[in-house]
Amino acid sequence: MNKKANIILTHNCNLRCKHCYLDAKPCKEKIDDNYEKTIEIIDKLKIKDFREIMFTGGECMIFPKLEDLIKYAKSKGFVVSIFTNGMVYDEKIFNLVDIVHISIDGSEQIHNDIRQNSNSFANIIKVLDYLKKIDKYTIIQMTINNKNYDDIDFLINLTLDHLNIRTVKFAFTTSSGRAVENDIYSDKCMIEYINNKIPELFNKTKYHIQFLTNLFNKYDFENYCLTGLSGFPFWIDIPENKYYLLNSEISKIHNLNDLNLEIIETESATFLKKLNDNREKIERNENIDIEFELINLLGGK
Numbered sequence: 001m002n003k004k005a006n007i008i009l010t011h012n013c014n015l016r017c018k019h020c021y022l023d024a025k026p027c028k029e030k031i032d033d034n035y036e037k038t039i040e041i042i043d044k045l046k047i048k049d050f051r052e053i054m055f056t057g058g059e060c061m062i063f064p065k066l067e068d069l070i071k072y073a074k075s076k077g078f079v080v081s082i083f084t085n086g087m088v089y090d091e092k093i094f095n096l097v098d099i100v101h102i103s104i105d106g107s108e109q110i111h112n113d114i115r116q117n118s119n120s121f122a123n124i125i126k127v128l129d130y131l132k133k134i135d136k137y138t139i140i141q142m143t144i145n146n147k148n149y150d151d152i153d154f155l156i157n158l159t160l161d162h163l164n165i166r167t168v169k170f171a172f173t174t175s176s177g178r179a180v181e182n183d184i185y186s187d188k189c190m191i192e193y194i195n196n197k198i199p200e201l202f203n204k205t206k207y208h209i210q211f212l213t214n215l216f217n218k219y220d221f222e223n224y225c226l227t228g229l230s231g232f233p234f235w236i237d238i239p240e241n242k243y244y245l246l247n248s249e250i251s252k253i254h255n256l257n258d259l260n261l262e263i264i265e266t267e268s269a270t271f272l273k274k275l276n277d278n279r280e281k282i283e284r285n286e287n288i289d290i291e292f293e294l295i296n297l298l299g300g301k
């Protein structure tokens with residue numbers, strides 16, 4: 001059973017990035033009831049022995065009672081992380097959480113262009129410098145696309161200068177929301193480029209950084225995924241009152257009013273069985289994108 005839940009607190013955001021799959025923007029929705037709803041969810045996750053919660057959005061740092069939610073989750077014994085775009089500088093929050101995930105899309109000009117904000121990169125550096133000062137476990141995520149896929153070398157210098165960054169995740173752009181209207185996408189060639197680049201990145205960072213992508217090689221797939229060691233992410237979308245496993249395109253979408261964590265467990269087992277049943281076919285590829293394979297196998301929603 002997957003013991004980590006990602007909680008979307010709001011789809012409101014202080015940025016309007018060109019590639020946003022959620023089409024997040026300022027004041028997209030009212031969030032008056034989201035605090036109480038989230039407290040209820042945290043209690044339910046606790047009863048079911050969940051261990052980790054990540055608060056995300058939209059931008060979770062603009063959620064009015066984020067600090068109270070973090071304190072509440074920590075008082076219940078959860079490992080708590082946030083996923084942020086780095087636009088809000090709040091030392092109290094950074095000190096409170098266990099892990100900070102922060103999204104960067106490339107070097108300054110490229111990042112600011114994708115983010116449609118000329119201060120965005122500078123704000124992230126300010127946050128990263130503080131996280132370095134307090135030695136906070138930090139994870140960087142770069143969403144790879146046609147605007148930035150050959151601009152990842154700067155990340156190396158950034159990580160070498162901020163040794164509190166322990167993981168760099170390369171995610172591929174999802175074809176939905178504003179990414180489509182702005183013609184931002186990932187294709188096979190970009191995926192291959194990143195994948196071929198990873199050994200060089202490991203070398204440069206002397207293996208102190210973990211590099212992750214959506215892709216597994218066929219040996220990881222067998223040893224890690226199919227043994228159940230890798231849990232599928234479980235998403236709770238508070239404003240839309242829904243929950244799903246891994247990705248809303250693949251999973252059934254369930255109503256949050258009837259939160260039933262056994263459904264997630266059953267669906268997780270179904271996904272693993274599908275992958276297992278098709279192991280030989282899937283393993284013919286050197287690199288395996290689990291989400292893509294599952295979309296093919298399950299035929300989407």
Ligand code: SF4
Pocket residue numbers: 013014015016017019020021022023024025057058059085
């Ligand atoms: S990609 Fe993230 S930071 Fe950018 S608009 Fe969407 S939610 Fe906000």
